[in-house]
Amino acid sequence: MTVRIAVVILLALTGSASAHAFLLHARPAAGATLVSPPKDVNLDFSEALEPTFSNVAVVDGSGHPVTAAASAARGTRMSVALQPLKPGAYSVTWHALSVDTHRTQGSFRFTVKPR
């Protein structure tokens, strides 16, 4: 109970507390194997993002970019459209700057493997 009270007091004192933007959901998901190629990558974060300094890149197994446009961040979501993907493994690398200027980054892979 004491801890709960302390948290409430601390958060109440800050008013506009904000934190590191951690990745909550990704579509495609990390490590996913997809039957049909995705048209875009969508990442949802725990905090609102600073659009100018947040971005996501997608490359194929040879390291060539496969994005169809520049990535965009709006609110807590970052997304990027993809070129038509061939079967193979792809790497997603993201950098996020939360609105209070905390930086986070991450990367994962997904695979396109039609039946």
Place this chain on the structure above:
Amino acid sequence: MPLHLGLCRDQRVKHALAYCLSACACCGIAADASAHGIVGDRFFPATITTDDPFAADELALPTITAFNHETDYDFDYSKSIFPGFAVSVGAGYADGHDASGFSNVSVTSALELFRDEEDETILTAGFIWEIGGSGSKAVADRFSTYTPEVLFGQGFGDLPDSMALLRPFAITGQIGFKVPGTSLASKAVQWGGALEYSLRYLQTNVRDQGMPLFVEQLTPIVEYSFESPTDAGGGETTGTLNPGLIWSGQYTQFAVEAIVPVNAATGKTIGMIAQAHFYIDDIFPSSLGRPIFR
């Protein structure tokens, strides 16, 4: 997962050491700005038995330790002075079977010497000054102790695809040399660290397991902490192994660990340690949570 830079691990280690020595020679020019526990893709939760290698704005309040017929209530507040350098103050109250009272105040400085975001590596130099006589005579030493130490953190994110499920593992470590300000006590090597498995890293960087957020924020951990006296007659090595669990939220973390003594000289029963920890840099991002000098 981090991208490789075309260097083998030995080369990278050499580069790391060269960086470290250069940093020391230049009177400790710190690395880039730091946040609590983050290096590259990796988030290291704050360890509760051993020191971790981060110079950050954070508050541990309280840390409750029940071991060897004594219960300790401690706090520790760390303030970043400039990015990569922080000073912390810690103290507490010991409620023992035979005696009770306030423990000595400790002042610790931590200077981040090297960071490699790609390799999830961090190396830090620290110095602990336990101020003798600042606590109660009943439980605290009258003499000061001085402990220079080196700390590190290393994520396993660059393991090959065949070992992908091991990438969430990370280790932290510390080794220090404790020098008491009296000839009546032995000098000692203090060494310890942690082996941890980040479910968040598994979920977001390796393979989405569909875990609920609460589970994703858990980190199973085993900490170990030892002290080996170096003077003749200083006694045998003592230490504990502490398996436990840390939950890390956006602003706080809560941790609980068992304390398992490694020998009879350390203790005969299993104890417990628990801590509430606050990420001040996230709670007060534009005031108290920022370095004084940027």
